[in-house]
Amino acid sequence: MKIxxxxxxxxxxxxxxxxxxxxxxVTIAGTASESExxxxxINSTRPAIVLLDWSLPGRPPADVLAVSCCRPESxxxxxxxxxxxxxxxxVSAGADAxxxxxxxxxxxxxxxxxVRQDIHSTSLPRSVSD
Numbered sequence: 001m002k003i004x005x006x007x008x009x010x011x012x013x014x015x016x017x018x019x020x021x022x023x024x025x026v027t028i029a030g031t032a033s034e035s036e037x038x039x040x041x042i043n044s045t046r047p048a049i050v051l052l053d054w055s056l057p058g059r060p061p062a063d064v065l066a067v068s069c070c071r072p073e074s075x076x077x078x079x080x081x082x083x084x085x086x087x088x089x090x091v092s093a094g095a096d097a098x099x100x101x102x103x104x105x106x107x108x109x110x111x112x113x114x115v116r117q118d119i120h121s122t123s124l125p126r127s128v129s130d
Contacts, residue, residue, distance in 0.1 A: 001116065002029035002045055006038040007053035007080070012101070016051055019105045023112065035059040042068055047075045048119055049112070053101075054081035054090060062093035069094040076115045078108075 003026055005016050013031055020026050029045040032038035035058030042050065050068070054061050061079070068074050078097045079090035087098045096118070097111040 001025055001049065001119075002027050002047040004028075004030050004032065004038065004041055004045065004047045004050045004075070006032045006035075006050060006056050008033045008055070008057055009053070012053065012080075015105075016108070019108055020112070023109070033057070035061070035064050038064060039067065042075060046073060049078060049115055050075045051078050051080060052095075054079050054086045062089060065090075065093040065095060076119060078111050078115055080108075 003020060005013050005028060007013050007016070017028055020028065029047050030041045032041050033056075035056055037058075038050070038052070038056065039059075041047075052061060052064065056064070059067075065077060068077070076096040077094065078099060079086070079095040080099050080101050081087060081090055082101055087100075090098050097115050099108050099111050
């Protein structure tokens with residue numbers, strides 16, 4: 001399963017890579033530090049899941065979700081944010097899950113596993129590339 005990581009923070013990116021490296025059949029297909037690079041990576045790698053930092057520079061993250069989620073084979077999005085307001089905005093924009101930055105890794109893994117299960121149990125035409 002291909003995953004993209006999108007955050008401007010190298011330390012957060014490394015932490016995400018370490019946490020997800022323990023998950024079976026997960027490949028980090030790329031990383032982006034701004035929204036235009038992320039959109040290009042989504043087009044070129046067709047990931048199953050994108051971990052999107054709500055503070056990613058460039059286009060507003062809600063725009064990234066709007067552009068990405070309307071495609072026939074869109075990725076699932078787990079948004080990383082800082083507040084309840086971020087969560088409300090992210091979910092309204094189409095995020096599949098939300099995790100507060102700084103929460104224990106178990107919270108991220110729980111959201112990741114739930115989304116992964118949704119991918120495998122749904123018939124929606126989304127990207128499920130392994």
